[in-house]
Amino acid sequence: MSEAAAARFDSPESPPLLALSGIVVEFPGVKALRGVDLDVRAGSVHGLMGENGAGKSTLLKVMSGVNIPRSGTIRVDGQELSFRGAADALEAGIAIIYQELHLVPGLSAAENLMLGQLPSRMGLIDRKALRARAEAVLRDLGEDIDPSTPVGRLSIGQRQMVEIGKALLREARIIAFDEPTSSLSAREVENLKRIVRRLRDEGRAIVYVTHRMAELFELCDAVTVFRDGARVAHHPTMETVTQDRLVTEMVGRAIEDIYGWSPRPVGEVVAAIDGLTGPGLRAPVSFNVRAGEIVGFFGLVGAGRTELMRLLCGTERATGGSVTLRGKALRMGSPRRAIEAGIAMCPEDRKREGIFPIASVNDNINISVRRRYARAGLVDFAREKQNAIRAIRDLDVRTASGETQIRTLSGGNQQKAILGRWLSEKIELFVLDEPTRGIDVGARAQIYKILYDLAEKGIGVIVVSSDLPEVSSICDRVLVMADGRLTADVPRDEITPERLLGHALPQ
Ligand SMILES: Nc1ncnc2c1ncn2[C@@H]1O[C@H](COP(=O)(O)OP(=O)(O)OP(=O)(O)O)[C@@H](O)[C@H]1O
Ligand SMILES: [Mg+2]
Known part of the structure; x- marks a missing residue:
C-alpha cells in the first residue's frame, strides 16, 4: 500500500475494517477451522496461503455468511456482527469472488449485475437507471464486455469481471478473491491485477487467496498462512518474508526443490501422432512420445492444446490423421477405445468432465x-x-x-x-491437462514425483501446462502451440522462458 493510501484509509490505531477472531467451523468428521484470527485493513491486499484443505475457502465462506461458525466473532469497523446467511454479509459490505463463479449463464451480463441488487430495493429502484449503472460499471472494469451478451458466452475472465461488478454495484467495502487467476489467460490476469490494485487504492479491504507465489509478492501487502485449519503464521508486511519461508510455514517442512527432476532413460516410441486434424487445430499436428519421456505442451490459453488432447483421447472426433500406440493403430473418436488402448486422461476442467460430485x-x-x-x-x-x-x-x-x-x-x-x-x-500414455492448477506446493511436489515414477516405469507422459516454471522444470522436452498450430519442439537443455514464450505468441 502506498503511504498516502495508508494515511488516508487506515492507521495502526484504528481497528481493522474486518476482524475475525477465534473462528471455529466443523463439518462431520472435519475440523475445517480451529479458532482462526484474521485482521484485514482498509486500503490493503491481504494474502491467504495454505495447503489444499487448509481452510482458506471455508474462511471466505464464513466472511460471506455461507458457513456459520460454531464459535468466534466477526467485526466490521469494530462492530460485532452475526451472520445468519449470505444476505447479512452482503448487507455488511462483504463480497466474495469464489473459486467457481456463481452467475446465471442464460442472463445477460447486465442482468446478472442487476440480480446482485437486493430484491427488497428492487421495487424502489428505477430499472433503467440501474441498467445504466450496470453498464458503466462493466465498461469501467475493462475486458470489453457487451452488457447484453449472455454470461454463458463470456470468457472466464469476463465472467469474473461481472462478479466483481456485482460487488461494486453493492458498494462492497471488503472483497475476497478465491484463487481468481487459476483459469485466466495471461492478459486477463494482468487486467485482474490492475483491478485489484485499484480496489485497494479506493480504500477497500481485499482478501486474496492464491497458490501462486509470484502473484502473492506482486499484489499483497500482508500475508497469513494456514495449515490444517489453523493460522500458523502472519506477516503484516511482505518486506521481511521470503518464498522459502512461506513454503516452510505452509507445509511444515522445507522443500529443497519442488520440481526434483533428474535424467531418466528414454526408450521406444510409445505414441506416434501423425497429421492429426480436427476442431480447434488450424494445421495438422504430428509428434512422438517415447517411453519414459515427459513431454510438455506450453502455450497461451486458447492455443489449441486442450483441443489436441481431446482429439488424442477420443473425446472429440478427429477429421484426419492417425494415432499409433506401441505400433498399433488406435481406432479414434471413442474415449473408451482410447482407455482400452492404454491412454489415460486427466482433464483440465474437473468440474465438468472430471468428477462425479x-x-x-x-x-x-x-x-x-x-x-x-x-x-x-x-x-x-x-x-x-x-x-x-x-x-x-x-x-x-x-x-x-x-x-x-x-x-x-x-x-x-x-x-x-x-x-x-x-x-x-495399465497405461501406456498419460495425458494431464493443467494437473497442478489450484494445487499447493507440497502437493505439487508429490504429483511431480508420481509423474517421474510413472515415466520411470516406461509410460509416456504428456503435461499440458500454462505454468512456465513448471513446464521448464519437469519436462524432458516441450512442444509449443500457438493459434491451433505446433510452433516449436524444444529439448530440455535448450528451454528458456524467452524461447517458450516467443513461440507461444500468435504470429
Ligand atoms: N461442505 C463441506 N462438507 C464437509 N467438509 C467440508 C465442506 N467444505 C469444506 N470441507 C472440508 O474443510 C476443509 C477445508 O476445506 P477448504 O475448501 O476450506 O480448503 P482450502 O484451503 O480452500 O483448499 P484448496 O487450496 O484445495 O482450495 C477440507 O478438509 C474440506 O474437505
Ligand atoms: Mg479453496
Missing part, C-alpha cells in the same frame, strides 16, 4: 477400473476399496474417509483423487 471419493477413484474389478458382472467391492485406500494414501488425499462425497473436499484434494484413478491402471 455427489459420488464418494472411493467411487470417483474407481470409476475407471470398475470394469476390471468387476468379476462376472459383479463389482468386487473389497478390491475397489483396497485400490481407493492405496490411491488416497499415495497421493495424500485429505479426506475424512473414502465414503465422503468428493464435492466436499477442497479443490486441490479433488484433483489429487482424480489423479489417483489412473495409478492402478
Whole structure:
C-alpha cells in the first residue's frame, strides 16, 4: 500500500475494517477451522496461503455468511456482527469472488449485475437507471464486455469481471478473491491485477487467496498462512518474508526443490501422432512420445492444446490423421477405445468432465477400473476399496474417509483423487491437462514425483501446462502451440522462458 493510501484509509490505531477472531467451523468428521484470527485493513491486499484443505475457502465462506461458525466473532469497523446467511454479509459490505463463479449463464451480463441488487430495493429502484449503472460499471472494469451478451458466452475472465461488478454495484467495502487467476489467460490476469490494485487504492479491504507465489509478492501487502485449519503464521508486511519461508510455514517442512527432476532413460516410441486434424487445430499436428519421456505442451490459453488432447483421447472426433500406440493403430473418436488402448486422461476442467460430485471419493477413484474389478458382472467391492485406500494414501488425499462425497473436499484434494484413478491402471500414455492448477506446493511436489515414477516405469507422459516454471522444470522436452498450430519442439537443455514464450505468441 502506498503511504498516502495508508494515511488516508487506515492507521495502526484504528481497528481493522474486518476482524475475525477465534473462528471455529466443523463439518462431520472435519475440523475445517480451529479458532482462526484474521485482521484485514482498509486500503490493503491481504494474502491467504495454505495447503489444499487448509481452510482458506471455508474462511471466505464464513466472511460471506455461507458457513456459520460454531464459535468466534466477526467485526466490521469494530462492530460485532452475526451472520445468519449470505444476505447479512452482503448487507455488511462483504463480497466474495469464489473459486467457481456463481452467475446465471442464460442472463445477460447486465442482468446478472442487476440480480446482485437486493430484491427488497428492487421495487424502489428505477430499472433503467440501474441498467445504466450496470453498464458503466462493466465498461469501467475493462475486458470489453457487451452488457447484453449472455454470461454463458463470456470468457472466464469476463465472467469474473461481472462478479466483481456485482460487488461494486453493492458498494462492497471488503472483497475476497478465491484463487481468481487459476483459469485466466495471461492478459486477463494482468487486467485482474490492475483491478485489484485499484480496489485497494479506493480504500477497500481485499482478501486474496492464491497458490501462486509470484502473484502473492506482486499484489499483497500482508500475508497469513494456514495449515490444517489453523493460522500458523502472519506477516503484516511482505518486506521481511521470503518464498522459502512461506513454503516452510505452509507445509511444515522445507522443500529443497519442488520440481526434483533428474535424467531418466528414454526408450521406444510409445505414441506416434501423425497429421492429426480436427476442431480447434488450424494445421495438422504430428509428434512422438517415447517411453519414459515427459513431454510438455506450453502455450497461451486458447492455443489449441486442450483441443489436441481431446482429439488424442477420443473425446472429440478427429477429421484426419492417425494415432499409433506401441505400433498399433488406435481406432479414434471413442474415449473408451482410447482407455482400452492404454491412454489415460486427466482433464483440465474437473468440474465438468472430471468428477462425479455427489459420488464418494472411493467411487470417483474407481470409476475407471470398475470394469476390471468387476468379476462376472459383479463389482468386487473389497478390491475397489483396497485400490481407493492405496490411491488416497499415495497421493495424500485429505479426506475424512473414502465414503465422503468428493464435492466436499477442497479443490486441490479433488484433483489429487482424480489423479489417483489412473495409478492402478495399465497405461501406456498419460495425458494431464493443467494437473497442478489450484494445487499447493507440497502437493505439487508429490504429483511431480508420481509423474517421474510413472515415466520411470516406461509410460509416456504428456503435461499440458500454462505454468512456465513448471513446464521448464519437469519436462524432458516441450512442444509449443500457438493459434491451433505446433510452433516449436524444444529439448530440455535448450528451454528458456524467452524461447517458450516467443513461440507461444500468435504470429
Ligand atoms: N461442505 C463441506 N462438507 C464437509 N467438509 C467440508 C465442506 N467444505 C469444506 N470441507 C472440508 O474443510 C476443509 C477445508 O476445506 P477448504 O475448501 O476450506 O480448503 P482450502 O484451503 O480452500 O483448499 P484448496 O487450496 O484445495 O482450495 C477440507 O478438509 C474440506 O474437505
Ligand atoms: Mg479453496
